[in-house]
Amino acid sequence: MSNHHLWITASLAVTLFWGCTSKPRPTKDYPIIPVDFTGVRLKDHFWAPRLEINRTLTIPFAMEQNEKTGRVDNFRIAGGLLKGEYRGERYNDTDVYKVMEGAAYTLMLRPDPVLEAELDDLIAVIAAAQEDDGYLFTPRTSAPDPPVMGIGEERWTNLAVSHELYNSGHLYEAAVAHYLATGKRDFLEIALKNADLVADTFGPDKRRDAPGHQEIEIGLVKLYRVTGDETYLNLAKYFLDQRGHDLNLKVYPEGNRFAIYNDPVQIQAHLPVLEQEEAVGHAVRCMYMYSGMTDVAALTGDTLYIQAVDRLWRNVVGKKMALTGGVGARHRRESFGDDYELPNLTAYNETCAAIGMVFWNHRLYLQHGDARYLDVLERVLYNGVIAGVSLEGRTFFYPNPLESDGKYRFNKGKAARQPWFGVACCPGNIARFLPAVPGYVYAHTADSLYINLFVTSETEMDVGGQAIRVRQDTRYPWDGRIRVTMEPQSPAQFSLRIRVPGWAHNQPVPSDLYTYLGPESARPGLSINDTPQDYELEKGFAVISRTWERGDVIELDLPMPVRRVLSHEAVEDNRGRVALERGPLVYCAEWPDNPPGVLNLQLPDESPLTTEYRGDLLGGITIIRGRGRVAGASDASGEASEIQLVAIPYYAWAHRGEGEMSVWLHRTQREQP
Numbered sequence: 001m002s003n004h005h006l007w008i009t010a011s012l013a014v015t016l017f018w019g020c021t022s023k024p025r026p027t028k029d030y031p032i033i034p035v036d037f038t039g040v041r042l043k044d045h046f047w048a049p050r051l052e053i054n055r056t057l058t059i060p061f062a063m064e065q066n067e068k069t070g071r072v073d074n075f076r077i078a079g080g081l082l083k084g085e086y087r088g089e090r091y092n093d094t095d096v097y098k099v100m101e102g103a104a105y106t107l108m109l110r111p112d113p114v115l116e117a118e119l120d121d122l123i124a125v126i127a128a129a130q131e132d133d134g135y136l137f138t139p140r141t142s143a144p145d146p147p148v149m150g151i152g153e154e155r156w157t158n159l160a161v162s163h164e165l166y167n168s169g170h171l172y173e174a175a176v177a178h179y180l181a182t183g184k185r186d187f188l189e190i191a192l193k194n195a196d197l198v199a200d201t202f203g204p205d206k207r208r209d210a211p212g213h214q215e216i217e218i219g220l221v222k223l224y225r226v227t228g229d230e231t232y233l234n235l236a237k238y239f240l241d242q243r244g245h246d247l248n249l250k251v252y253p254e255g256n257r258f259a260i261y262n263d264p265v266q267i268q269a270h271l272p273v274l275e276q277e278e279a280v281g282h283a284v285r286c287m288y289m290y291s292g293m294t295d296v297a298a299l300t301g302d303t304l305y306i307q308a309v310d311r312l313w314r315n316v317v318g319k320k321m322a323l324t325g326g327v328g329a330r331h332r333r334e335s336f337g338d339d340y341e342l343p344n345l346t347a348y349n350e351t352c353a354a355i356g357m358v359f360w361n362h363r364l365y366l367q368h369g370d371a372r373y374l375d376v377l378e379r380v381l382y383n384g385v386i387a388g389v390s391l392e393g394r395t396f397f398y399p400n401p402l403e404s405d406g407k408y409r410f411n412k413g414k415a416a417r418q419p420w421f422g423v424a425c426c427p428g429n430i431a432r433f434l435p436a437v438p439g440y441v442y443a444h445t446a447d448s449l450y451i452n453l454f455v456t457s458e459t460e461m462d463v464g465g466q467a468i469r470v471r472q473d474t475r476y477p478w479d480g481r482i483r484v485t486m487e488p489q490s491p492a493q494f495s496l497r498i499r500v501p502g503w504a505h506n507q508p509v510p511s512d513l514y515t516y517l518g519p520e521s522a523r524p525g526l527s528i529n530d531t532p533q534d535y536e537l538e539k540g541f542a543v544i545s546r547t548w549e550r551g552d553v554i555e556l557d558l559p560m561p562v563r564r565v566l567s568h569e570a571v572e573d574n575r576g577r578v579a580l581e582r583g584p585l586v587y588c589a590e591w592p593d594n595p596p597g598v599l600n601l602q603l604p605d606e607s608p609l610t611t612e613y614r615g616d617l618l619g620g621i622t623i624i625r626g627r628g629r630v631a632g633a634s635d636a637s638g639e640a641s642e643i644q645l646v647a648i649p650y651y652a653w654a655h656r657g658e659g660e661m662s663v664w665l666h667r668t669q670r671e672q673p
Helices: 047-068 071-078 093-109 113-129 164-182 186-201 216-227 230-242 283-300 303-319 351-368 371-388 425-440
Strands: 006-009 014-017 040-042 403-405 442-444 448-451 457-463 466-474 481-488 492-499 514-517 525-528 541-548 553-557 562-567 577-582 585-590 601-604 609-614 621-634 640-649 660-662 665-668
Touching: 040 047, 040 425, 047 071, 047 093, 047 425, 071 093, 071 113, 093 113, 093 164, 093 425, 113 164, 113 186, 164 186, 164 216, 186 216, 186 230, 216 230, 216 283, 230 283, 283 303, 283 351, 303 351, 351 371, 351 425, 371 425, 371 585, 442 457, 448 457, 448 466, 466 492, 481 492, 492 553, 525 541, 562 609, 577 621, 577 665, 601 640, 621 665
Parallel strands: 448 492, 601 665
Antiparallel strands: 006 014, 040 457, 403 660, 442 448, 457 466, 466 481, 481 553, 492 541, 514 562, 525 553, 562 577, 577 585, 585 640, 585 660, 601 621, 609 621, 621 640
C-alpha cells in the first residue's frame, strides 16, 4: 500500500484510500494530513505497553464477552444459524462491530492469522444475518413479532430510539477497517449493501428523518473516502441538515424509559445544526455529531459548518469541560449540564464521550492547524480516556468522576471498574481507540512537518516530495525533555513545527475555565545541534524553517513543575478548591496514600510540592508530595493536623480497592499581609 494515497487514523475515525479506486483524492479536504498510525512505531514505556495489553488482553476479552452475553448469537439467530430469542438491548450489534474494528486495527500493526480467522468467521455470521435488500439490524430480524423494546413496528419508524442507523454507522467503520487491514472485500460489501439501502430510503425527496444517536455520519464519510462515491458524503450531510426539522419523534408517556426522547434537546434536534451554539443533551451523541460536522466542513468547504463547529467548541472548552477533559456532567440522560455545571462526586464524564472529544479535537486541528485543539486532545487522552480502562486491560469505567467517597456506586452499581456492562459501549470503544494512538503523534503538509505529541517513536513521511525519517526520544509524560532526530534522504528545505503545549506556557486550557495559581513556569528551551534557538509560537507551534540534513537534532525542554490549578469562579463545586497538575497529567489524592481520608484534606498555598518517580507503584508513576492538613482534626495546640499529602496521576486511581479519591482539594490560602 505504500504507493497508494493512504492515510488512516482511528483517532479521526476517517480513512483515505484513494489509491485503490479510480476516484481522485477530493479537492476539498483537511489541509493537514496525519501520519498513518500503522507507520508510527512506538518504542516508549508509556503507550507501547498499553497497546500491547489492548491487543493481547482487552480485545480477546471483549470478543469473549460478546460471545458469552449473546451479542454474536443475535446475529446467528437473525441468520437462521441458531434457534433462540434476541438477548440484550437494541444497540448490542455495535459492541460486536466496535471490537471487530479494534481487532482489524491491531492486524494492521501486527499480523495475526488466528485473529484474522476469527474475524472471517464473524463476518460470515454477519453476512447470514443481513436481509436480501441489505437491511442489517438483528433486533428486528431475529425478533420481528413483537419487536425488541424501543423499535418501531416497521423499519425506520422510531429512529429517535431504535438505533438502527447508529448500528449501521459502527458497521461501516468496522468494515472499512477490516478492508484496509486485510484487503478482503466481504465485510466491506456487507456495509456497502446496507449503505445503499439507506441511501435509497432517505433523502430530500424520500424518507425525511434522522437518527436519534449520531454515528452513521462518521461511517458514511469513511465509505465515501474508501469508494469515492459522493452519495455517502451527501447522505451524511443530509442526516446532519435534517436535525431540527420535523423529525418523527414518537411521544412516550411520562415514566416510560424512553420518555427522554420526547425532548429534542436530548438528541440535538432542537435546532438546525448550523444554528446550535451550546452543547446540550447526550454528550456522546454531541461528540459524534460534531465530528461528523467537522468532516462535512472539511470535505465540502462549507464555511457555515466550520463556523458552527468552532462556536460549539468554544462553548464546550470554555464552560463545559472537566479538568480531565471529560464532558457530560449529568448522570441523568448522560448529558451536558448548564454552563459551568461541573460537579465532582456526581460527574458523569462517560469514557465514550472522552474518546469522542479526541475524535473531534483532532479533526479541528487538521482543519485549522492550531495546537490549542491538540492541547485539549492531550488533556483528554492522558486523563479522561485512559482512566476508563484498568492497567491490566480487563476492567472499565463507564463514568469518570473527579471525586469518590467510596460509597456512591457511580460505575453502574460499583465504586470501582467493572469487567463488562449491560450497555457495553465503553469497553468496545477503548478496544478500537487504543491501537490508533500512534496516529496522533505526527502530521504534515507539502512544506511542513508537525510533531503534535511526545512519544519515543519512529516514522517516515513525505514532505515536499522528500522522504523524511523522524526519530523521537523522550520519557514523556514523566520528563519534559524531547529529542528529535531528522534523517532526510538528502538535504531538504521545509518547516518543522513542534508543539509547545499550552501547559508549558502557563495556559492549562485554551479558555479561562481553568488557570494556574502562582508564578509562571520557565520558558521552554529549544536547541538545534546543541545550539540554543530563539523561537516564536505560531498557533502554538515553535516553527523552524531551514535546510535539514541527516543527523540534525532538535531538543525541546519543557519544564515540568507541579502547578496548582483554579477553576473559573462560576464553577460552584470548585470554589475554594485547588487541583494539581504536572505536565499533561491531572493528579488526585487517593485513600491508600492519605490514611486520614481524602475528602477533608486541605492543601495550603504555601506548602512546598516535590515529585518522586516510583517504578514500583501502579506501573511506574511520578507522585507528588506536600504538606497537607486535615479539616476537623487538630493537634494539642488546636491547629489543624499536618499530614504528608501524596497525589497520583488521575488515570491510575481505583487500582487498590474502593475508597475516597479527589482531584479538587480544599485550598488554604496564604494570609494577606
